[in-house]
Amino acid sequence: MDRIPILKMGRFLLVTIQVDMHDEMAMTLQEDLTSRIVTDRAQGVLIDISSLEIVDSFIGRMIGNIAGMARLLDAETVLVGMRPAVAITLVELGMSLAGVRTALNVDKGMLMLQNAQREKSA
Amino acid sequence: MDRIPILKMGRFLLVTIQVDMHDEMAMTLQEDLTSRIVTDRAQGVLIDISSLEIVDSFIGRMIGNIAGMARLLDAETVLVGMRPAVAITLVELGMSLAGVRTALNVDKGMLMLQNAQREKSA
Numbered sequence: 001m002d003r004i005p006i007l008k009m010g011r012f013l014l015v016t017i018q019v020d021m022h023d024e025m026a027m028t029l030q031e032d033l034t035s036r037i038v039t040d041r042a043q044g045v046l047i048d049i050s051s052l053e054i055v056d057s058f059i060g061r062m063i064g065n066i067a068g069m070a071r072l073l074d075a076e077t078v079l080v081g082m083r084p085a086v087a088i089t090l091v092e093l094g095m096s097l098a099g100v101r102t103a104l105n106v107d108k109g110m111l112m113l114q115n116a117q118r119e120k121s122a
Numbered sequence: 123m124d125r126i127p128i129l130k131m132g133r134f135l136l137v138t139i140q141v142d143m144h145d146e147m148a149m150t151l152q153e154d155l156t157s158r159i160v161t162d163r164a165q166g167v168l169i170d171i172s173s174l175e176i177v178d179s180f181i182g183r184m185i186g187n188i189a190g191m192a193r194l195l196d197a198e199t200v201l202v203g204m205r206p207a208v209a210i211t212l213v214e215l216g217m218s219l220a221g222v223r224t225a226l227n228v229d230k231g232m233l234m235l236q237n238a239q240r241e242k243s244a
Contacts, residue, residue: 003173004140004173005138005140005170005172005173005203007136007138007170007172007203007227007228008227008228008229009131009228009229009232010229014129014136014228016127016129016138016140018126018127018138018140018141019140019141048127048129050127050129051125051126051127081127081129105129105130106129106130106131106136107130107131107132110131
């Protein structure tokens with residue numbers, strides 16, 4: 001597999017990261033995702049990392065970058081399914097993922113994005 | 123990675139198959155999915171195979187089995203994101219996936235499950 005699939009769910013995009021990513025794959029994901037946000041007129045991005053047992057600083061930085069790019073394209077990013085051990089590692093690495101919202105699971109993340117949309121249009 | 127994540131989306135479960143599965147992984151997926159259908163009281167299962175460039179008879183049979191098990195647990199299965207080449211291979215292998223519904227993408231598959239639910243409760 002050379003790229004991570006991006007699934008459209010209504011007005012949002014869902015990315016499930018299941019494999020350890022190397023540099024090239026991460027770059028491809030950033031490019032695919034930003035162009036999909038524009039072509040699908042997505043208003044939010046959900047990134048599920050429930051499969052990842054380890055998140056290193058490379059992946060942490062990539063998630064931060066994706067959230068920053070999505071924000072510039074007027075889409076919110078919610079990171080879902082983080083394991084407790086991953087949260088510990090990220091803080092120990094000094095990565096607080098400022099600007100990235102998190103939720104327990106996809107259901108809750110979706111709700112968060114819907115509420116954010118409602119506030120925006122209110 | 124030893125298991126494929128199962129994401130809960132409202133009353134449905136979503137499985138995104140991104141990697142080539144070996145026997146053990148397929149067995150784990152069947153076990154995980156059937157128990158999740160019961161514990162989450164799921165009414166439908168979406169299986170996304172948009173990442174798969176090749177589907178062999180092993181994966182084809184597994185998808186058929188999952189749909190059969192889900193049906194016994196009163197949940198419908200919709201297979202989404204099949205590539206044209208995969209459809210050709212499956213028919214050439216003599217696997218028509220009888221009893222498995224298909225949809226172009228997750229959005230359309232979700233709509234199909236929602237309509238099926240509505241008819242059921244009507």
